Amino acid sequence: MAETILEIDNLSLRYKTKKGDVKALNRVSFQLEKGLALGLVGESGCGKTTLANAILRLLPDNAEITGGHIYFDKEDLLLLAEQELREYRWKKISMIFQAAMNALAPVYRVGDQIIEAIQNHAPEFTYSAAKERVQRLFELVGLDCSRIDHYPHQYSGGMKQRAIIAMALACDPDLIIADEPTTALDVIVQDRILKRLNRVREELGMTMIYISHDIAVIAELSKVMGVMYAGELVEFGSTLSLFKQAIHPYTAGLMNSFPSIKGAKNQLSIIPGEPPNLLNPPAGCKFHPRCQYVTAQCRQVRPPLYRSPTEQQHFALCWHPLGANGKENDHE
């Protein structure tokens, strides 16, 4: 078994607001092996971005980690002081932010912005060495080197996204967290960027976490996937195993509500209701108000971890796991 690079252990987090505490993460646990791509899916507000920000501790002032550990290379990041954590940011763990299109400063040349990031985190680089590195990074992400001295407004959306990826790669990190890297882009550009990102990851042997609301993107790119709902990681396992037999009814519902372009034109199944408000989440299983298999138990007690009989790494939080007890998974 490969080495574990990231381990999240029972992580809970809340945002304090005037209206009360928003329980954004509730006892999230998983392990990620080195060199793998993990896809995190979930709807807006399910806590996936919070989880990513918590790893790098890029949280707003009102956020409070109420429990748990984040181990990166066996070091607990939560015990580190801000100054020590800076050593990790960008050099060991870097991030491609959501709406990266707007993450570039409009009045600086794109190349200079990346050079600044390099010199900030690795002062040993001279300007010319850093510039050489930028050229290599541009080649890696498929941007023309003549573009280094251009301003962001001269770039198209897809090119800006590539520049942001180049910046995230600048210090050779071990782990990259890509938060909705292609949400604002068209399908064709999205496809290019994802392919490039995946190739770069394979070439450099990096570990990556893709965060997306688009289950299809995750299916294509990641070996392992996690499904988040209302601040909980409700299912986690290899992508193959999840698509073969989803355990959690929410995962199965998500897969069925997704329209397919090829194959049979089935009626889309609908998950009734809306995601809960985390100011006042439902008791027991967070998904119970929308679940068709709900029982009294689900309404009161948080479900236990259920492991797939065929694959130990595949688990879900559910009282009535699909595929067990002869229950059919109606996916497909």
Add this chain to the structure above:
Amino acid sequence: MSEVILEVKDLKKWFPVRRRISQLFKGEKSWVRAVDGVSFSIKKGEIFGLIGESGCGKTTTGKLLMKLLESTAGQIIFQGEDVTNLTPEGISRYKREIQMIFQDPYASMNPRFKIRDVLLEPLIIHKLGAGLEERISMATEVLEEVKMTPPIEFLDRYPHMLSGGQRQRVATARTLILSPTFIVADEPVSMIDLSTRAEVLQMMKEVQQDLNLTYLYITHDLSTARYFTDRIAVMYLGKIVEMGSADQIVDNTLHPYSRALIAAVCEPVTGKVNLIKEVPIKGEIPSAANIPAGCRFHPRCIFAKPECWELEEPGLEEAEPGHLVACRRYQEIV
């Protein structure tokens, strides 16, 4: 079903761009040809999809139909009447018949309006309904139509108290309150949570069937279009390159651009997990200020031959009944 409700003939919208000084002296003008000769007709009771990448002119087309923009050339014929040059009274009447659902349910509602005000405003503008009581009863009726029940509970809420899906229901209710015959829906579900998206589309379809409405559904998402629409037109750089029934477009794709669009859609299918496929297209979308000569898709087409850029642009021709394609070589590249 067979009666044509809306016909668009060679519709164009060119936006002027700032000129260089040299052009100013020569008296030249530059244009962004956002919509560059679009023709289609929509039958009553039909859901017609307009598909393309951002910048292809699909939203501009929607705005032209809504008369939010004035067209540069071409005609829009609605229920047999040319609405291109209407008097102000004519426009007001027309805008009661044709309504729009916008993409962003968070930005298209006044945050200081209660749902009641959001719904009553169109009635006030169009001077419909006698007195507050009748207007309120109209509002509760449309809220029921979009399955916001019980309506009384929602009337006094503010938009921020609603989820994205509920807001888009209110936006739909707001268009329905004027009893329109035609609705332009511009990416109505792209900003809604994944798990509620199918539900909102389902609701829109039920409303359409209940009230015998006609929709123009504008989107970049071919997979929802396939489920939601009867016919689809694929737009590229201001022109329609392929048009046909939803099944024809998806199952018997003819234009190389439509093929690329379909190939680029990620597919969550068990057997295809972790399979990275090839998308048959080159380069990036050119600017609409500088449209390539010949077939406007040729610089990105993997099948392009000299005839594609040397000869003039191909028009739409019928490949099979009801299925039109604008490609010179569609028969060779199957």
